[in-house]
Amino acid sequence: MGDTAAIEAEGLVKHYGKTKALDGLDLTVSQGTVYGLLGPNGAGKTTAVRVLATLLRPDGGHARLLGHDVITEAATVRRTIGLTGQYAALDEYLTGRANLIMIGELSRLTRQAAKRRADELLEQFDLTDAASRAVKTYSGGMRRRLDLAASLIGHPAVLFLDEPTTGLDPNARVLMWDIVRQLVADGTTLLLTTQYLDEADHLASRIAVIDGGKAIAEGTPAELKASVGGQRLLITLAEGSSAPAAAAALRPFATAPVSPNEGDQLLDVPVTAADGLATEVVRALDAAGVKVNDIAVRGASLDDVFLTLTGHAAEESREQEKEEVTA
């Protein structure tokens, strides 16, 4: 079982009317890793998860989970997966504990085992005090935790987390990240979708950038960042210094053309990392008579990766995803 990929998808296609939610998605996720599906709303992340979790039949392509086909062996696949969607899928009127026991029993646990697992998970997720309260009295963060606990009750080998922190406040978000890290330490394979670049950066060992229903880039976070040209130079000019003159002086260092307007004070220049880069840059600018207030060299962020690959920022087109989900 060790060699089998946890998730293997080839050419997945899914249409909603004329919209292509998935347009030939390929994916390979090794066992025991966290894989991030990163993309803007409407990119097809949720559709991908729904296909892999056997909720949705693809129109084309095929996918296997731990070697089992998601269409022809759906029942087997369901025994190995856990799913936590964007909205806490719980019974509002039952207590937290009753929800977990119910999901446990439906996950083929005996009632005794379901009760035992429910109490273990309530303890782990710091929900013991709220265990006998109806879920509708829970805060957003507590619901997400309970929801995640519910998807873990049957010890799934592969866990899908669809935007686990969307809508959470920063504290709840960090708490969720900690839980995810613990899960990985436990050996669970995790497929995580997110539109937050920092989230993918923090949690995932590999990332696929999804746009328009297919993966447009794939690799470790470091590889992806390196692919957009290493580092960036952020320069703040002093009052009265000419931005075009500065740009001309920086041309030998830049890996892409920079053409600022007269009057710009901030320059953002992609460069190749090199020893003594800042010193050289300052000398060149001084020689050109350009005065500088601040200079910084930073690594490319996933934001840069995203912008470079998709031509738009990460959090655009919110409405599109809504349509996709409710279609």
Added chain:
Amino acid sequence: MTTATLSPADLTSARSPFLQFLGDVWVLTRRSLARIRREPETLSDVTIQPVLFVLMFAYVFGGSIGIPGGGSYHSYLIGGMLGMTLAQTAPGTAVAVVSDMETGLIDRFRSLPMSRAAVLTARTFADLLTQVIGAVVIACVGLAIGWRIHNGFGPAVEAFALALLFGYAFTWAGVCLGMTLRSAETAQQVGFIIFLPLTFISCAFVPIQGMPGWLQPIAEWNPMSSLATACRELFGNPNPAALVQAWPEQHPELAVICWSVGMLLVFAPLATHLYRTKVH
């Protein structure tokens, strides 16, 4: 992070598919009943509401409605009330199904290694139980206003059984409604629009004979009329529909069975199909 693991003894996978189905239905029916225990007011549509309806119809309208062939309106009313109360639980079923779709709970169920038929079956079983409560409430308030069973125990049991079969068929219609609509509010409204004419263009509360000629065939073939007529016949209550020569009025028990089985044959497979394929 988890130290405890699951042993084969903790799993029920070895059970036969049918036992697993029954187990899942039981777990989910218990879930619906737990909700009733926590919020008993959800039962108002089979408790307070029918009591109010019976009392208002009996004492406000009752005196003004003549029964062709004679007899007490109070005795006449109960057969119709039984049909209305049980069929009227269907919009509640629809609302419950829509809510489970909206919260994503149905998606979670679909991702579990559980029986796919169990979710909807459990919903209808829980609603059948609330219908039993409704039937008991109607019988009690009926007895209080002077309604009596005149044909003995056997036919009375048959009448309640027919009423519950009828109500159960409507529950599956409610499930389909819930699977096709997008919000609980719409489910409530659509339910109202369907059930108001269904109940009132029938002999549930007034004799068909008093309706305009063009409306009478609709009332005659309305399943609600068949149920009310069947109950009246079996209870030995005033039954003016016996004077109507249409087939459903002459064979009301058979008509109820045909309508109910027909609805079950249409709506149960349709609901199951929607459950398998519907993306919310």
